[in-house]
Each structure stands twice: as C-alpha cells, then as structure tokens.
Amino acid sequence: MEDPPVLSATERSIIERERGVPGLGTLLDPDAFLQALSARVNGIELQSARRTYIRYKPGANCVVAYKLETELGPVDLYGKAYGRDAPVKFAKDRARKQVPSALGPGRLALEEHAITVSVFPNDGKLSALADLMDPAARMLLLESVLPGDPRVAASEIRPLAYKPERRYVARLELGQEPWGVLKLYTRAGYQAARRRALAFGAGELLDVPRLLGKWSHPGAVVTAWMPGTRLSECLSEPELGLDRLLRVGAALAELHAQNPDEQLPLRRPNVEIDTLFSLVETVGQLLPGLASRAWLLARRISSLIEGRPFSPVCVHGDFYAKQVLLHGERVGLLDLDGATRAAAEFDLGVFIAHLERDALRGRLPKGRVQPLAEAFVKGYGGGQSLPVEVYVAAGLFRLLHDPFRHCEPDWEQRIEALLTRAERILPRSDVHPLSEAKTTPLPATPRVPVSDRFGVSDDPGMPFLSDALDPAAVERQLARWVLGSTPFTLQEVRVARHKPGRRCIIEYGLELDGEPVTLLGKVRAKGLDVICHRITSSLHDAGFGPESESGISVAETVGSIPAWNMWLQRKVSGSAATELLAQPGGVELARRIARAIHELQRANVPTPRRHSLEDELRILHERLPLVASANPTWARRIEQVLSVSSRLGAATPVSGFSGIHRDFYPDHVIVDGDRLYIIDLDLYCHGDPALDVGNFAGHLIEQGLRSSGDPDALAREQQALEDAYCELAGEHVRETVRTYTALTLVRHIHISTLLPKRRRLTERLLELSERSLGIER
Incomplete structure (x- = not known):
C-alpha cells in the first residue's frame, strides 16, 4: 500500500495544531524523516520510507513505524516524537540496552527534532525482542519459557505481527512445521495476557489456544499452534456456506457461557461510553469538521446503552473474522488478550462492525454482510435484550481512527465513511428524544423553589x-x-x-x-x-x-x-481553604494541602488530556496582548514580561509527568475537620506536577494582595506549601515550582481585567510579575 509522496492538507493541519510535540511534522512526513535520518546514517543510502503504523497521543507523543528501502535492502524501524519531556526520555533511552542494526546503531537520537529512532529488533519497551534475533540469546529465552521442551533447540521463528512498544508475535517452527506461537509483551501487557491465557477451555465446537509456557522476566507467553483457515481469508468466497457462520456464532456462545477461575476485568456500560467520547476527541483532533457528527452519534449510542439491564458474560473483547480459525467442524478463537466481562452484544457488535468495514473497503460484497451477520447471530442464539445494531454502531465507532492509525490511503474519506455507516445502521426507531424521560409518572410534589x-x-x-x-x-x-x-x-x-x-x-x-x-x-x-x-x-x-x-x-x-x-x-461539606489559610493554623493547613495534592498526583489516573509548559506559555501569549491593547502605556512592559517568561520556561527542567489537577488553588480545597476534599477536577490532565503547587502558590500571592494589599501576607503559608511538597516529591522540583509560581502571577494580570472588583489590582500584578521575573524598571 503506497504512501503518498507528500503530506496531505489534513495532515499538515494536524501538525499545525500540535504545539506540544515539536517533532511531529518531521516524523509524519516520510521525506522529512528520511532526510533527518540520512544525516545520522553514514555511508548507507536510504532510498525511500513508507509509513506502516501511527499511534498519536496529542500533546504527549507520537509513534510512527516505517519500512525503509535502502541499498542494503528493506529495514524496519520506528520513530517516537516526544513533548517537553524529551530530555528525560532521551536519558532513559540512552540507558537501555541495544544491539547493532542494519543501519549501524540500534537506536538514534534526533535531538533537534525531539525524536528517538529504534531500528528493529530494538524496541523501547519490548527488551526481549532483541534477544530473539541472536541465536544464543533466543535459546536461553525459549528454554526459560519452555524448560525441558526438546523442540526448542532446533526451532526457527517466523514473525507474524508487531506493534512497536506494545507486542510482538511470532510462529515457532520445527522443520517448517509450526508448533507454537510466541508473544512478547510489555510488563503491564504480560500480566493481563497471563491471566487470560489460563481463563478459557475448549468446548463442543470451541477451541482456544493452549498455554505451553510463560516467563514474566521478558514478558513472554507461548501457546500451542492451532491448525485451520482464518475466516477472514474465505469470507468473500461465494462457496463459503452460512453453516460456517452458524458454527462461529455457536462457538462464541460457548466462550460466553464459561465461568473461568481467573477473574477477568469488568467492562461496565459506562466504560464503553467513556471510550466512545474519548474517540470523539480523537476524531476532533484528526478531522475537526467531523467532531459534531461524532459527538451526536456517540450521544445517541450512549443513550441506548446506558440505563439498560447489564448482565456481563466473559467476552473475547476483540472478536472479528481474523480471530477465527475454521478446522473441519471445529472453530478456534485466537488472541484472547482483550478478554473481559461485558455485555454479550459487545462481541456480536464488533464482529458485524468488521464485516461492515470490509464491505466499505471493497473486500466483501455489500450484499454478503446481512446474510453472514444473520447466520452468525442465529448461531449464537438469536435475539438479545438490546438490539445488536446498537453495538454494531458502537463497534464501527471504535474503528474510526483505524484508517489513520494503519496509514490507509484516503484515510480522511474512510473515517467519514465509517461514521456515515454507523449513523445509518443505528435503529432510529429506538432513539427517543433525549429530553423526554421514559419513566413512570411521579406524583405531583409541592412547589419547589x-x-x-x-x-x-x-x-x-x-x-x-x-x-x-x-x-x-x-x-x-x-x-x-x-x-x-x-x-x-x-x-x-x-x-x-x-x-x-x-x-x-x-x-x-x-x-x-x-x-x-x-x-x-x-x-x-x-x-x-x-x-x-x-x-x-x-x-x-x-x-x-x-x-x-x-x-x-x-x-x-x-x-x-x-x-x-x-x-x-x-456536594461535600466543609469550608474552602481560602479563608482558613489566612487564619491561625494556616501554615499547618498548607502542609496538609501539599500532601493532598502529592497523593492525588501519585494516583496518576489515565487521561487523554495533556498540558505542558509550552501550553502555559501559549496561554500567556494569547491573553496578555489583550491587556496591552486595552492599556497601551503598558504594552512595552507586557512585551518584556512575555519575553522573559518564555526564556524562563525554556530554561526550566521538567520535574516529572503525572496526573495533575491543573486548576489547583485554595477555592478547590474543602476542609472538613481532619479531612480535605479536592474538588473541581474539570481540567485534570497529564503534565508536570510542579504546576499544581506553583499555581496554588501564585494564587496565595494574589489572595494576599487582594485581601490585604500585601502580596506577602501569606508568605509563611506559601513557603510551608513549597517546602512540604519538596520534602515529598524531591528537592529537584523546587526550581520548577517557582517557575510556575511566577507564570501564575503573570496569568493573573489578564484574569484581573475580567473581574470588575479586581481591575484595581492589574498594575500591581504587573509590578509583582516583573519583580518575580527579575525585570528591573
């Protein structure tokens, strides 16, 4: 599948919108990437580069896998573009072991672009992958996973699938006869795969991969090879009888009926809904013009899923034709790494959604989708408590980002085609106006104020x-x-x-x-x-x-x-910390608040949202010119404040990366005796944890100025907050905390102009900002 020679207009727009990953333009552009790489590979002619896989996290990083054509032959590698934490990532990358590659070094650092390059078999998170390419190291690895197995010594490996920093899959062969499947995982991926590898057993029709061995140190699992033909390879063949789909449905029902000893994670309806709305953000980042349609569809699907009876069963989790093996009368189900407990319709919907996608791609005649789907559902056991179409639409929705991720030509049009099909497949007869509640009428109540x-x-x-x-x-x-x-x-x-x-x-x-x-x-x-x-x-x-x-x-x-x-x-009970910090006991309260925010950050709850120091500076450069425009006599001073702020930001080290509140100040801490409540997590994201403490400290300075005219009125509380936090997080964070404190004061210059009662403070805040930045007047 040929990649276009230049970036599309849509891809250029994505790059222009991305401020947190400076190397994205170089990494996404095959020509620019090849040029940057050629400068680091001496004496080897790099002829062309083709993207094969993209994993993009806006504001954080981007991974792009490439297949290079060189004078030495084809070379597989991937590049990873980082955000502001690039120096930390480069240091970690240098510490990782590497093996030589076809290009010489196994890893390359394009520091001017904040990109690291890993040449196969080097991988930043699959450390054992390099061992597979060395015969002696491979022998040690396989003997550790399969101790005493005589087949190990003479076996060869044939790659089947690879996702950088996620998973590697290979076939184990003895005399060209396959006998096993080897999978390498990340640490977290291995723990999940290990549990699922033990969860299921065979049935009357059903076969599942049989575990042969596992080893936690490299994160490796080996299962027995399963013979048969993949259903995906024969779906479009006219001679494929519908009886095969009946058996596939029946085999899935056998899987769903199992009650494994291994406890599988529960995927409640709210998790499915969260996934849909997270994808709305992804679609909006890739194709802003489709964001509103994606939002409306996610809302329609959610309204049909939420509030319905939930009877979880053990589901495959990623069930489609490629995961099905046909072998005589038996049906094998592959790749149970995503198995979970969820609604039965989840698997049914995903399977049919892939049929719909294959029809959109031209891989399956459109007229085949309905009879295949009907036979599959009939074999499973007929109708469900919730129309399968709702989960088919949800399954199509989850596929929206795949055309971009897998570098498909005309990926923009393919995403829109998937969205359009999902919109049309959702049964409108089941969609009620969201403002009309379908509940038993409640008795009349007295007038409510x-x-x-x-x-x-x-x-x-x-x-x-x-x-x-x-x-x-x-x-x-x-x-x-x-x-x-x-x-x-x-x-x-x-x-x-x-x-x-x-x-x-x-x-x-x-x-x-x-x-x-x-x-x-x-x-x-x-x-x-x-x-x-x-x-x-x-x-x-x-x-x-x-x-x-x-x-x-x-x-x-x-x-x-x-x-x-x-x-x-x-709503929680208690009093905001704002007034309590100014009262006796304020210093001790500040220490408690430092511990509270540190604990919250350590929880590090996942979120797709990112915020960097560059984002903080961008906000200042957007807002403060508005103040200068309204107050021309301050224009030069504000310009200098922005310039020094940018220099300070560029010189400030990243203290870490975790979940952060991002809007942490005294009003957002409620004190109820010995208990502290942290509220208003609307801006929670991943970023530098020093931001929370610096933001809180900057608000204390502004609060002192506003309440008493003295910006140092809460200086003891501010110092106690900073000291207590640095004791917990490490002294190295203090410099970064103070940078964010200064930038918070600068942001307050603009905030003060928005509130009539604070406009009298604007010039004082400008003076304080100049003082904190070391600007002499």
Missing part, C-alpha cells in the same frame, strides 16, 4: 438549561438516570455558577432516605464531560473516598443526564 440569579434559562448556547431548572423535569430525569427506584424528594433548585455559552453548575437539594443531600449537576455546552466524570469516579475508587485512611477525598459521582450534557456528584 428555583433560584436562577444568572438567568441561565435564556442561554442560547445551552437551551436545555430551562428543562434542567424545571422541578418536574428534574424529578423525571433524576429518577430515570441517577436514583432509579430510590425514593427522594426534590426540595430546591439553585444555579451556583454560570459561564455563558460554556458551562453551568446547578445545585439540586434533595431529601434522600430521610437525610438532606445536595447534588451538583455539572453542565458543559459542547457535550457531556465524560472524561472528567470518569476521572473523578476513578479517583474516588482509587482510595479517595469519603472514609479514606489518608484523610484526602474527592466528591462521589452519582450519575449523568445525557439530555442536559450533565454529570452529577455529591
């Missing part, structure tokens, strides 16, 4: 807010989506915060089980913030619940109302 001091009912950017303030509608939606059959009484509706056209927070006062409870409904105009909901829920479940031994908690999430782009959490 509604407080809307912001006038959010008239916000054209969120027209559904009028319903979110209607007590009758609120009762219906809470009963349907959040509280179910639990009896409750709605007592009050109050708008707490509002950013016109963007966000809104509504408080719902309830009586629940005889106790007063307040739920906070967090609304986002551009769609339900599934990621924030998931992060808050994950942190709560990861040791930050209301009874945590650490005394550090996050608010409990209770559900979502898709019709209003709203997710809900319990």
Whole structure:
C-alpha cells in the first residue's frame, strides 16, 4: 500500500495544531524523516520510507513505524516524537540496552527534532525482542519459557505481527512445521495476557489456544499452534456456506457461557461510553469538521446503552473474522488478550462492525454482510435484550481512527465513511428524544423553589438549561438516570455558577432516605464531560473516598443526564481553604494541602488530556496582548514580561509527568475537620506536577494582595506549601515550582481585567510579575 509522496492538507493541519510535540511534522512526513535520518546514517543510502503504523497521543507523543528501502535492502524501524519531556526520555533511552542494526546503531537520537529512532529488533519497551534475533540469546529465552521442551533447540521463528512498544508475535517452527506461537509483551501487557491465557477451555465446537509456557522476566507467553483457515481469508468466497457462520456464532456462545477461575476485568456500560467520547476527541483532533457528527452519534449510542439491564458474560473483547480459525467442524478463537466481562452484544457488535468495514473497503460484497451477520447471530442464539445494531454502531465507532492509525490511503474519506455507516445502521426507531424521560409518572410534589440569579434559562448556547431548572423535569430525569427506584424528594433548585455559552453548575437539594443531600449537576455546552466524570469516579475508587485512611477525598459521582450534557456528584461539606489559610493554623493547613495534592498526583489516573509548559506559555501569549491593547502605556512592559517568561520556561527542567489537577488553588480545597476534599477536577490532565503547587502558590500571592494589599501576607503559608511538597516529591522540583509560581502571577494580570472588583489590582500584578521575573524598571 503506497504512501503518498507528500503530506496531505489534513495532515499538515494536524501538525499545525500540535504545539506540544515539536517533532511531529518531521516524523509524519516520510521525506522529512528520511532526510533527518540520512544525516545520522553514514555511508548507507536510504532510498525511500513508507509509513506502516501511527499511534498519536496529542500533546504527549507520537509513534510512527516505517519500512525503509535502502541499498542494503528493506529495514524496519520506528520513530517516537516526544513533548517537553524529551530530555528525560532521551536519558532513559540512552540507558537501555541495544544491539547493532542494519543501519549501524540500534537506536538514534534526533535531538533537534525531539525524536528517538529504534531500528528493529530494538524496541523501547519490548527488551526481549532483541534477544530473539541472536541465536544464543533466543535459546536461553525459549528454554526459560519452555524448560525441558526438546523442540526448542532446533526451532526457527517466523514473525507474524508487531506493534512497536506494545507486542510482538511470532510462529515457532520445527522443520517448517509450526508448533507454537510466541508473544512478547510489555510488563503491564504480560500480566493481563497471563491471566487470560489460563481463563478459557475448549468446548463442543470451541477451541482456544493452549498455554505451553510463560516467563514474566521478558514478558513472554507461548501457546500451542492451532491448525485451520482464518475466516477472514474465505469470507468473500461465494462457496463459503452460512453453516460456517452458524458454527462461529455457536462457538462464541460457548466462550460466553464459561465461568473461568481467573477473574477477568469488568467492562461496565459506562466504560464503553467513556471510550466512545474519548474517540470523539480523537476524531476532533484528526478531522475537526467531523467532531459534531461524532459527538451526536456517540450521544445517541450512549443513550441506548446506558440505563439498560447489564448482565456481563466473559467476552473475547476483540472478536472479528481474523480471530477465527475454521478446522473441519471445529472453530478456534485466537488472541484472547482483550478478554473481559461485558455485555454479550459487545462481541456480536464488533464482529458485524468488521464485516461492515470490509464491505466499505471493497473486500466483501455489500450484499454478503446481512446474510453472514444473520447466520452468525442465529448461531449464537438469536435475539438479545438490546438490539445488536446498537453495538454494531458502537463497534464501527471504535474503528474510526483505524484508517489513520494503519496509514490507509484516503484515510480522511474512510473515517467519514465509517461514521456515515454507523449513523445509518443505528435503529432510529429506538432513539427517543433525549429530553423526554421514559419513566413512570411521579406524583405531583409541592412547589419547589428555583433560584436562577444568572438567568441561565435564556442561554442560547445551552437551551436545555430551562428543562434542567424545571422541578418536574428534574424529578423525571433524576429518577430515570441517577436514583432509579430510590425514593427522594426534590426540595430546591439553585444555579451556583454560570459561564455563558460554556458551562453551568446547578445545585439540586434533595431529601434522600430521610437525610438532606445536595447534588451538583455539572453542565458543559459542547457535550457531556465524560472524561472528567470518569476521572473523578476513578479517583474516588482509587482510595479517595469519603472514609479514606489518608484523610484526602474527592466528591462521589452519582450519575449523568445525557439530555442536559450533565454529570452529577455529591456536594461535600466543609469550608474552602481560602479563608482558613489566612487564619491561625494556616501554615499547618498548607502542609496538609501539599500532601493532598502529592497523593492525588501519585494516583496518576489515565487521561487523554495533556498540558505542558509550552501550553502555559501559549496561554500567556494569547491573553496578555489583550491587556496591552486595552492599556497601551503598558504594552512595552507586557512585551518584556512575555519575553522573559518564555526564556524562563525554556530554561526550566521538567520535574516529572503525572496526573495533575491543573486548576489547583485554595477555592478547590474543602476542609472538613481532619479531612480535605479536592474538588473541581474539570481540567485534570497529564503534565508536570510542579504546576499544581506553583499555581496554588501564585494564587496565595494574589489572595494576599487582594485581601490585604500585601502580596506577602501569606508568605509563611506559601513557603510551608513549597517546602512540604519538596520534602515529598524531591528537592529537584523546587526550581520548577517557582517557575510556575511566577507564570501564575503573570496569568493573573489578564484574569484581573475580567473581574470588575479586581481591575484595581492589574498594575500591581504587573509590578509583582516583573519583580518575580527579575525585570528591573
């Protein structure tokens, strides 16, 4: 499959939007990459480069696998472009073992582009891969995985599949006869694969890979070779009888009926919904013009999945024709690495979604999809509690990024074709208007007071807010989506915060089980913030619940109302740290807050969002010129502040990389006796943990200035915060914390102009910023 000679216009747009990965343009462009690589490979002619695989994490990194044509023959390698943490990654890369390659060194550092290159068999996370290419090392590895197996000594390996830094699969042969499959994994991948390799057994029709050996040190698993023909190789053949699909469905049903001793992870409907909305962001990053369609479709699918009865079974997790072997009357199911417990329709939908994709690609006649799918479902056991079409649409949705990832020609058009097919396949007869609750009518309740001091009912950017303030509608939606059959009484509706056209927070006062409870409904105009909901829920479940031994908690999430782009959490009791820090005991409270944010960062809950120091500087360069435009007499001073800020940022080391709050300041810490609640995780992302502490410290300086006219009023508390955090995270972070403190003060210059009561502070903040940056006037 030939790669286009130059980048497409869409790919150039992706590169232009990416500020956090400076080498993306070089890595994605085959010509530019070849030119950069040629300068490092002396005496070897590199003739052409073709992309074969892309794994892109916006703002963080990008991996691109290439097949090179050289004067010495074809060479496989991959490049990885990093963000601001490139120096740390380069240091780690230099420490890894490497073996020589066809190009000379096994690894190359294109430091001017923040790119590392690993030439096969060198791999940054699959350290054992290099051992397979050396006969002596390969013998040691295989004997460790399969001790005493006489076939090891004379066996050869034939590669089957390879994803850089993920997994390598090879066939073990003895005299050209295959007898085993070897898989190499990352550390985390091995632990998951090991459990699943022991989970399932054969059935009346079903065959599964039989485990022969495993070894944790390199992360290697060997299973017995399974004979047969892949279903994917004969799907388009007219002579393929539908009876084969009946048997495939029946074999899958046998897998689903098993109850393995190995506990498989549970994939609840909310996880599936999170995945869909994460893909909405991916589609938006690749093709912004499709973002709204992707959002609407994800919302439709979610509304059909959420709230339905959930009866999990053991599913394959990645079930499609390539994973099926036909051997006489037997049906073998391969690659159970993704097995989990989920709705049975998950596997059915994924299988049929791949048939639909094959038809779109022209690999399967369109007229074959329906009879094949019907036979497959019939063999499985007929209809399901939820229409399979919903999961087919979800399966197609999960394939949206594949054309880009696998470097398919015209990948933009292929993504849109998948999206269009998913839109059409979703049964419209099952889609009810999201604003209409399908619940048993509730009895009339006394008049409920509604407080809307912001006038959010008239916000054209969120027209559904009028319903979110209607007590009758609120009762219906809470009963349907959040509280179910639990009896409750709605007592009050109050708008707490509002950013016109963007966000809104509504408080719902309830009586629940005889106790007063307040739920906070967090609304986002551009769609339900599934990621924030998931992060808050994950942190709560990861040791930050209301009874945590650490005394550090996050608010409990209770559900979502898709019709209003709203997710809900319990409002916590206590007082904001803002005022308490200025009272006796403020120094000790600052130390507790340092420990709390350090614990939150250590949890490191996964998120696709990234934020770097470059992003912080970009925000300053976007906002401060607005202040200069409104106050021309400050223009030169602001220009100098921005210039020095950029130099400071360039000279500041990255202190680390983890999950961070990103909007951490005293208002977002609630103190309830010995317990601290960290709230408002809307901006949670992966970034430099020093940002949280520097941001908090900068807010303390601004708070002192605003409340007493003295920016040093909370200096003792600020120092206690910084010292306590550095004791926990290491002294090396102090310099970076102070950089973020200075940049937070600079950001407050613009923030002060947005709030009438703070505009009197703008020039003082400018002076403080100059002082913190060492600018003399």
